[in-house]
Structure formats: C-alpha cells, structure tokens
Amino acid sequence: MEIEILQLTEGAKQAQGLTVVIDVFRAFSLACYLADQGAKEIISVGNIEIAYTLKEENPDILLIGERNERMPQGFDYGNSPTHIRGIDFTGKTIVHTTSAGTQGLVNAEHASELLTGSFINAPAIVRYIKRKNPEKVSLVCMGYSTQYPTEEDTFCAEYIRNSLLGMPTDIAAMIEIMRNTSGKRFFEPQNQRHSPESDFHLCIELGKYNFVLKAYDSTNGVIKLVKIEC
Numbered sequence: 001m002e003i004e005i006l007q008l009t010e011g012a013k014q015a016q017g018l019t020v021v022i023d024v025f026r027a028f029s030l031a032c033y034l035a036d037q038g039a040k041e042i043i044s045v046g047n048i049e050i051a052y053t054l055k056e057e058n059p060d061i062l063l064i065g066e067r068n069e070r071m072p073q074g075f076d077y078g079n080s081p082t083h084i085r086g087i088d089f090t091g092k093t094i095v096h097t098t099s100a101g102t103q104g105l106v107n108a109e110h111a112s113e114l115l116t117g118s119f120i121n122a123p124a125i126v127r128y129i130k131r132k133n134p135e136k137v138s139l140v141c142m143g144y145s146t147q148y149p150t151e152e153d154t155f156c157a158e159y160i161r162n163s164l165l166g167m168p169t170d171i172a173a174m175i176e177i178m179r180n181t182s183g184k185r186f187f188e189p190q191n192q193r194h195s196p197e198s199d200f201h202l203c204i205e206l207g208k209y210n211f212v213l214k215a216y217d218s219t220n221g222v223i224k225l226v227k228i229e230c
Contacts, residue, residue, distance in 0.1 A: 003137045003164060005157045009146045012107040017136025019111035020125060020160065021215075024152040025183065026079050027065075027101025027142075028116040029203040031213055033081050034064070035227045038090035042213070042225040044097070046106040048072060050221055051095045058093070065097040068145070070194050078194060081202040100142035105215050105223045108140065114215040116225065119156050120208040124230040126163040128212045131230075137164070150182040152203070159206075175204055 006014055012021060022028065034042055045051050048067065052074065055061050063075040064084070071078030079098055096102060101116070108114055113132070117125060117139070129137060139160055141153035155174040162169045179200070185191050186200035213225040 001133065001137060001164065002135060003139065003161045005154070005161065006138055006140045007149045008141070008143050009103060009107050011140045012104040012142070013109070015108050015138035015140050016110050016112070017138055018113045018115070018129060018132060018134040019108050019138040019140060020115045020117040020157075021101065021104035021108055021140045021142060022117035022153045022156050023098070023101030023104065023142045024118050024156050024203050025150070026081060026199055026203055027096070027098040028118040028213070029120050030064070030079055030081050030084070031096060031116055031225060032118060032120050032209050032211075033084060033202070034089060034094055034096075035211065035213060035225070036209060037084070038088055038092070039094050040089075040091050041093040043093065043095045044102040044105050044215065044223040044225060045095060045221055046097065046103045047221055048097050051097045054095050061093050061095050062089070063095050065102070067099055069191075080194065080196060080199050082196045082198045085202075099145040102223070103146050104140050104142045106221050111138065114217075116213040116215060117156060117160070119152075119159070119204050119206050120202075121210075121212060122156055122159055123163070123207040124210050124212050126160055128228070128230045129160075129164060144182070152178050152182050171206055178204065
C-alpha cells in the first residue's frame with residue numbers, strides 16, 4: 001500500500017486512489033456530529049452561491065458553514081460543533097460549505113474513492129482502508145482556509161498513515177502542540193463567539209465515532225456524504 005500525504009487544494013487535485021480529505025478544525029469533525037445527530041443528508045459544496053441556490057429551491061434545507069470562521073449571512077448555523085450539539089437533525093438535509101474542507105472534496109477529481117477525515121473518526125477510517133486494501137492512499141490536509149498547512153490536519157494524516165503501517169503515534173504530544181499552535185485561536189477571548197474553546201476539545205476526541213463519511217460526487221459541484229459504520 002502506497003501512502004502519500006498531500007497539502008491544500010493542489011494536493012486535492014493531485015490525489016489518487018482512495019483519498020481522505022482532512023479538516024480537523026472544524027469541517028469534517030462537524031460533519032460527524034451532524035451525521036450522529038440524525039441528519040438525513042449532508043451535502044458538501046465549495047461554492048457558497050450553490051448553497052444559497054439550493055436553499056432557494058428547498059427552504060427546508062439547513063445551511064451550515066463558514067467563511068473566515070464566521071457564519072455567512074442567511075445561514076442557519078456556523079461551522080462550530082459546539083453550537084450544534086444537542087440539536088436533533090433527524091430528517092433534515094444539510095448543505096455544508098467551508099473555506100477548507102469542502103473545497104478539498106470538490107477538487108479531488110482524480111480520487112477513486114473519497115472519504116472525509118478528522119480525529120474523531122480516524123480509527124474508523126483506518127479500519128475502512130485496511131478492509132479495502134487499496135494500492136494507493138492519498139491523505140489530503142486542507143490547512144487553514146486552504147492558505148497554509150496546519151498542525152492538526154497533518155497530525156491526523158500522520159496518525160492514519162502510522163496506524164496503517166503499524167507504527168505508534170504520540171497523540172498526547174500532538175494535542176499539546178496543537179493547543180499552542182494551530183489550535184491556539186480557540187483559547188483566545190476574542191474568538192469565543194464563533195470559535196469557542198469547546199470546539200478544540202470536540203475536534204480532538206480520537207475515535208469518538210465508529211463510522212466513516214464517504215463522499216459521492218453528484219453534479220455541478222455538489223458532493224453527498226454517506227455514513228458507513230466501520
């Protein structure tokens with residue numbers, strides 16, 4: 001099994017084989033919480049105008065996501081796992097768009113199979129990949145707004161790679177580094193309204209969920225996520 005760690009949008013475009021698009025803070029952690037809380041359908045889009053159009057066509061759709069970490073105008077929820085905890089999304093269709101994670105999904109056009117990636121379901125991702133046993137695995141780290149690599153996404157990719165290869169990973173050391181680097185913003189008072197401290201903890205709970213979210217390309221930049229127990 002060949003495993004490659006790639007970065008940002010260019011990495012998504014280069015990805016081949018079974019591809020995991022990783023966005024720990026916070027898109028694909030949030031997507032796991034949405035799936036666990038009953039969402040009937042999660043639709044990922046890169047272009048925010050597509051999200052608005054889908055809402056116009058079906059007012060019952062919920063818009064969730066961010067631009068510059070803030071909830072866009074007209075959206076129902078931002079990209080914070082904290083803000084949607086405890087909400088019953090049973091029967092709801094969610095349209096999700098973010099500055100990083102969903103951009104990776106729509107750009108991974110050469111992937112033979114596509115999953116979302118986060119720490120909270122990383123062990124399930126490992127089990128899924130082992131079961132499929134592909135020749136090629138691409139782990140794409142989307143970073144901060146696709147502008148530069150971040151510790152949390154690269155660490156998640158390293159955890160998945162190490163686990164596939166039977167190598168240990170020092171998760172505690174990773175968490176400490178994240179807290180003082182890319183995750184530091186969650187502890188700053190001025191960010192608590194849109195990026196609360198609790199988001200940091202909700203996004204790093206390794207193995208919280210025993211499912212993967214598999215992405216299926218639809219049409220016109222629309223990606224549907226399907227929950228698969230693993």
